[in-house]
Amino acid sequence: MRFLLTDEQRDFARTLDALLGASxxxxxxxxxxxxxxxxxxxxxxxxxxxxxxALAVPEEHGGLGxxxxxxxxxxxxxxxxxxxxxxxxxxxxxxxxxxxGDAEAATAWLPRIAAGDALVGLCPDGAPxxxxxxxxxxxxxxxxxTVCRTGTHGPVQPALDPARRLARPLxxxxxxxxxxxxxxxRHATDLARLLTAAQxxxxxxxxxxxxxxxxxxxxxxxRAIGSFQAVKHRLADTLIGLExxxxxxxxxxxxxxxxxPSAGAEAAAAKAAAGEAGYAAARTALQLHGAVGYTDEPDLxxxxxxxxxxxxxxxxxxxxxxxxxxx
Amino acid sequence: xxxxxxxxxxxxxDEARAWLAAHVPARPxxxxxxxxxxxxxxxxxxxxxxxxxxxxxxxxxxxGRDASLFQWLIFEEEYYAAGAPGRVGQNGINLxxxxxxxxxxxxxxxxxxxxMATGEVVWAQAWSEPEAGSDLASLRATAVRTAGxxxxxxxxxxxxxAAFADRAFGLFRSQPDTPRPHQGLTYLMFPLDAPGVTVRPxxxxxxxxxxxxxxxxxxxVPDTDVIGExxxxxxxxxxxxxxxxGLTLRSPGRFSAAAERLTALWRETADPxxxxxxxxxxxxxxxxxxxxxxxxxxxxxxxxGSSLGAESSLNKVFWSELDIALHETALDLxxxxxxxxxxxxxxxxxxxxxxxxxxxxxxxxxxGTNEIQRNIIxxxxxxxxxxxxx
Ligand SMILES: Cc1cc2nc3c(=O)[nH]c(=O)nc-3n(C[C@H](O)[C@H](O)[C@H](O)COP(=O)(O)OP(=O)(O)OC[C@H]3O[C@@H](n4cnc5c(N)ncnc54)[C@H](O)[C@@H]3O)c2cc1C
Numbered sequence: 044m045r046f047l048l049t050d051e052q053r054d055f056a057r058t059l060d061a062l063l064g065a066s067x068x069x070x071x072x073x074x075x076x077x078x079x080x081x082x083x084x085x086x087x088x089x090x091x092x093x094x095x096x097a098l099a100v101p102e103e104h105g106g107l108g109x110x111x112x113x114x115x116x117x118x119x120x121x122x123x124x125x126x127x128x129x130x131x132x133x134x135x136x137x138x139x140x141x142x143x144g145d146a147e148a149a150t151a152w153l154p155r156i157a158a159g160d161a162l163v164g165l166c167p168d169g170a171p172x173x174x175x176x177x178x179x180x181x182x183x184x185x186x187x188x189t190v191c192r193t194g195t196h197g198p199v200q201p202a203l204d205p206a207r208r209l210a211r212p213l214x215x216x217x218x219x220x221x222x223x224x225x226x227x228x229r230h231a232t233d234l235a236r237l238l239t240a241a242q243x244x245x246x247x248x249x250x251x252x253x254x255x256x257x258x259x260x261x262x263x264x265x266r267a268i269g270s271f272q273a274v275k276h277r278l279a280d281t282l283i284g285l286e287x288x289x290x291x292x293x294x295x296x297x298x299x300x301x302x303x304p305s306a307g308a309e310a311a312a313a314k315a316a317a318g319e320a321g322y323a324a325a326r327t328a329l330q331l332h333g334a335v336g337y338t339d340e341p342d343l344x345x346x347x348x349x350x351x352x353x354x355x356x357x358x359x360x361x362x363x364x365x366x367x368x369x370x
Numbered sequence: 371x372x373x374x375x376x377x378x379x380x381x382x383x384d385e386a387r388a389w390l391a392a393h394v395p396a397r398p399x400x401x402x403x404x405x406x407x408x409x410x411x412x413x414x415x416x417x418x419x420x421x422x423x424x425x426x427x428x429x430x431x432x433x434g435r436d437a438s439l440f441q442w443l444i445f446e447e448e449y450y451a452a453g454a455p456g457r458v459g460q461n462g463i464n465l466x467x468x469x470x471x472x473x474x475x476x477x478x479x480x481x482x483x484x485x486m487a488t489g490e491v492v493w494a495q496a497w498s499e500p501e502a503g504s505d506l507a508s509l510r511a512t513a514v515r516t517a518g519x520x521x522x523x524x525x526x527x528x529x530x531x532a533a534f535a536d537r538a539f540g541l542f543r544s545q546p547d548t549p550r551p552h553q554g555l556t557y558l559m560f561p562l563d564a565p566g567v568t569v570r571p572x573x574x575x576x577x578x579x580x581x582x583x584x585x586x587x588x589x590x591v592p593d594t595d596v597i598g599e600x601x602x603x604x605x606x607x608x609x610x611x612x613x614x615x616g617l618t619l620r621s622p623g624r625f626s627a628a629a630e631r632l633t634a635l636w637r638e639t640a641d642p643x644x645x646x647x648x649x650x651x652x653x654x655x656x657x658x659x660x661x662x663x664x665x666x667x668x669x670x671x672x673x674x675g676s677s678l679g680a681e682s683s684l685n686k687v688f689w690s691e692l693d694i695a696l697h698e699t700a701l702d703l704x705x706x707x708x709x710x711x712x713x714x715x716x717x718x719x720x721x722x723x724x725x726x727x728x729x730x731x732x733x734x735x736x737x738g739t740n741e742i743q744r745n746i747i748x749x750x751x752x753x754x755x756x757x758x759x760x
Contacts, residue, residue, distance in 0.1 A: 044372060044379070044440055045371060045374070045670050046667045046670045047662065048371055048373060049371065052371070065590065112371060132577050174753075211711065255752050255753065255754065259754065260754065267755045267756050269754040270755040270757055270758060272757065274754075275748030275749070275752075275754050276744040276748065277723065278748055278754065279687070279743075281749045282684070283687055283688055286684055287661065287664055288660065289579070290660060290663030290666070291656065291659065291660050293371060293661060294373065294659075295371065297373055300597075312655075312659060313650070316656055316660060324522075362647065364656075367650060367655055367656060368648065368652050368655065
């Protein structure tokens with residue numbers, strides 16, 4: 044047993060962190076929210092070059108994976124930098140297409156996903172909206188045991204996080220039907236939960252780091268506000284939440300990589316814990332930044348707004364908790 | 371990264387499980403916080419020790435099995451899963467022994483560790499004083515130099531199990547006028563039945579009599595019972611404190627087993643429509659798993675030669691709050707039966723929740739309060755400015 048990332052995995056995370064830090068990500072988020080996808084797609088292309096999407100795609104379709112653990116490492120960094128777009132959905136769609144057993148669809152889409160050319164939406168059964176349907180090349184919609192593919196959607200709805208653009212998928216042609224679809228959708232949901240959890244964790248880490256910086260500099264009553272206990276204790280609790288969510292995320296990645304029977308429950312546990320920890324980090328960041336935290340000019344706002352939707356995407360905490368106890 | 375047990379670890383687990391299945395008493399022992407329970411638990415320590423299960427991670431020469439940290443965690447998981455008795459020797463085994471391994475002389479190790487491993491000598495921790503809890507360095511009990519040793523004077527309090535224990539270890543002020551309160555302290559061991567020691571039991575919240583305060587009136591301690599250098603007691607003690615908050619005091623097995631029992635209780639008793647209660651059960655299960663995994667990560671780091679510092683404060687806050695959540699949720703599931711003591715005629719089948727709840731409430735207080743731990747986390751792990759003091 045060695046429950047620690049390898050040096051290679053850590054290096055990969057550092058590389059992505061540096062790449063995203065140098066890429067003007069906040070500007071890409073703001074453009075994305077305004078409906079201009081160009082900077083976001085450029086970012087996406089750089090991530091593809093670094094190998095991120097290839098990790099979701101099996102070797103026979105031009106990828107390196109599927110490697111849930113490495114994907115998780117990457118998604119923590121994507122979350123840390125609040126990268127916009129249907130990242131989780133595209134990775135989960137890759138898993139879905141691979142497992143569903145339709146060779147034609149797999150051959151058509153998986154190499155493009157690996158190369159970063161295709162943004163793919165995925166709507167699980169019961170989900171009303173597709174994320175970023177106005178930016179995706181296609182959307183896969185699962186209803187019962189059927190999956191459709193569509194390129195059209197209703198109007199983009201104003202949303203809590205304007206950089207997560209929500210629209211109803213419309214129409215579509217049936218790709219496949221039957222138990223293989225259901226099984227593939229279940230697996231894709233587990234992976235999507237894991238990667239959403241990873242994003243929430245990275246987002247929370249960034250919010251905590253930014254807030255620690257702020258409270259170390261901002262003074263009131265003649266001293267740094269970070270020396271006040273009420274401030275310190277809230278940040279300590281934020282760290283505890285994130286620290287104890289992280290191993291759940293890695294363990295879920297291992298379970299998915301091994302196709303373990305516990306994978307569904309572990310992904311749900313990771314999602315519930317990391318989603319809550321990321322959201323708590325956002326609440327803390329907002330509070331401890333004072334009014335600065337409530338304005339949208341600082342980039343902080345981009346992170347704060349993402350926390351709640353990430354907590355609820357791919358299964359609310361209540362759904363995930365129910366899943367944990369389902370076996 | 372992996373969570374796979376090696377063949378040796380799997381074999382160790384099987385061996386531990388088989389031994390526990392054959393030896394764990396069928397009926398729970400009486401509470402170790404009572405005189406009769408204390409004696410019964412001391413016998414249990416001896417039974418564990420006879421087959422070298424009392425201190426698995428120690429070197430074989432002191433009665434251990436040279437088990438790795440992972441094997442120790444495995445043993446603890448099996449121990450709690452088997453519903454085995456609480457460990458009356460835990461203060462000595464978890465707090466004093468690691469200190470001796472780090473700072474003790476070979477003579478001290480040879481003399482102290484064997485009888486500790488068998489339960490023949492049960493140790494109490496004598497750190498706190500009525501005026502020195504969180505601010506431990508403000509302690510006032512003194513150690514005064516005398517021929518061949520020291521005279522201890524003063525009062526210690528809230529010493530777990532000291533009413534029935536044999537010996538104690540604690541910190542004493544040996545130099546009265548140092549610039550900082552952390553200096554001039556000496557770490558000593560002393561017998562609780564020595565001339566000059568008065569042990570007065572203090573009932574805890576549960577009324578049980580094992581907790582005690584100690585009055586020390588010129589108690590003689592020979593030089594051979596000083597741990598580390600005289601005057602260096604703070605440094606010696608802090609290595610113990612790290613153990614207390616971190617891994618060794620609260621291994622994950624205890625919470626994993628409680629989470630299993632809670633899930634079973636929920637399946638048997640809960641109204642499926644009560645999703646609020648279901649969410650709390652799930653959170654407790656998730657929390658226990660998170661603590662287990664976090665510990666595996668720490669153990670992996672330790673196995674590679676890192677040491678745990680202020681990180682142990684993360685553990686302390688997490689396990690103490692988790693323990694309360696587990697037990698409060700169980701009491702809610704039990705409804706009217708949650709109000710019964712564990713030894714009531716009509717106490718519920720999955721016993722132990724009442725005692726467990728009462729004890730869990732102390733978690734955020736002992737081993738350094740959670741407020742103090744949060745200060746440590748904020749200052750040492752997050753690098754926030756120190757509090758204004760004085
Ligand atoms: C069940 C149990 C077993 C124990 N066993 C032992 C034992 O075996 N041996 C032993 O030596 N001791 C033992 N103790 C004592 C324990 O270590 C102390 O209770 C603990 O260190 C807190 O000290 P205190 O009780 O003096 O509280 P105080 O220090 O008076 O604190 C009271 C409250 O004030 C808060 N507070 C104090 N200072 C600060 C600060 N700077 N910032 C924020 N908040 C602060 C505390 O967090 C706490 O909430 C035990 C206690 C319990 C409850």
